Amino acid sequence: MDKKFALYGCGKAGLSVALALKSQGYEVVGCDSRSLNSKEMGSQWLACPMIKIPEEVKENIPIMIGVSEDAIPDVDLLIGKGEYVSGRVVFHLSGALPSRSLNRCRLSGAKVGSLHPLMILPDPLTGARNLRNATFAIEGREQAVAVLKEMALSISGKFFIIPVKGKTIYHIAAVNASNNLVALLAESMYLLEVAGVPRSETGKAFQSLVEITVKNFYSEGPVQVLTGPVERGNLKMVEAHLRTLSKLPKSKEIYRILCLRALEIAGEKHPDRKKIYDELEKLLK
Ligand SMILES: NC(=O)c1ccc[n+]([C@@H]2O[C@H](COP(=O)([O-])OP(=O)(O)OC[C@H]3O[C@@H](n4cnc5c(N)ncnc54)[C@H](OP(=O)(O)O)[C@@H]3O)[C@@H](O)[C@H]2O)c1
Known part of the structure; x- marks a missing residue:
């Protein structure tokens, strides 16, 4: 499995997880975000080019979505348009939403998933450091789960799989x-x-x-x-x-x-x- 991915959404969680993966030998092929400011920051933190996602991401490279929950529907529409995501893994980092929230991507043929780090990620550097001890909750289509397991294994070695239908209950458990x-x-x-x-x-x-x-x-x-x-x-x-x-x-x-x-x-x-x-x-x- 190629250790490559692209990041959409250069906020605290996206940059923390991307940085943690990069430190374990993953290549960030490029980053994109809503604002130019965040995109530039992502490019500096991750030492990767600013690109347009999904148009400029080559086939089969997974796309990580690091945006806040209320932005996921918009970003799903943006990334899932056309045929760009067909056959590739697209996943988000939310604990509250299931991978099915990436519905447009799924309809366009993406293998959708979610990788939720049970950890506090206040900024990219502290976040990447904290992630070495994090447990990851993984959920989604089989192909996505395989990719996300590899990622969790390389960062901390700790993960568990949630059945696709169990994501909301999982989040309630975490809230408790x-x-x-x-x-x-x-x-x-x-x-x-x-x-x-x-x-x-x-x-x-x-x-x-x-x-x-x-x-x-x-x-x-x-x-x-x-x-x-x-x-x-x-x-x-x-x-x-x-x-x-x-x-x-x-x-x-x-x-x-x-x-x-x-x-x-x-x-x-x-x-x-x-x-x-x-x-x-x-x-x-
Ligand atoms: N931080 C944590 O401790 C933590 C831990 C585990 C999981 N998570 C999960 O990670 C996700 C992101 O959280 P965060 O803490 O990283 O938030 P954040 O630092 O506020 O970053 C939010 C990101 O969402 C993007 N965004 C917001 N509204 C948008 C819109 N309408 N369209 C497109 N992009 C939009 C922002 O892009 P611009 O900057 O370009 O505007 C930014 O990249 C959430 O689902 C959260 O539950 C966070």
């Missing part, structure tokens, strides 16, 4: 693991404040607890790491928690839903506690 974890930690800080702990203390109060829980979660798994009133089957305590939260409906809802999820994990850990867990479930529903 990152954004919603932030929201949950903020909720804990809020409840500490409600409990009367000064705001200056709430930030660090749970830090060690959270860090050890996360570390153990990944070394031992959820079933081993789960403790607490739900896991112990302490009906009275959960009842008291729900009563206390009755004046804080949003907090009560968050607590209730998460306890129901914890109950499922607890059920795996202690099948012998089914009776008390069934009662807990009734209470929480």
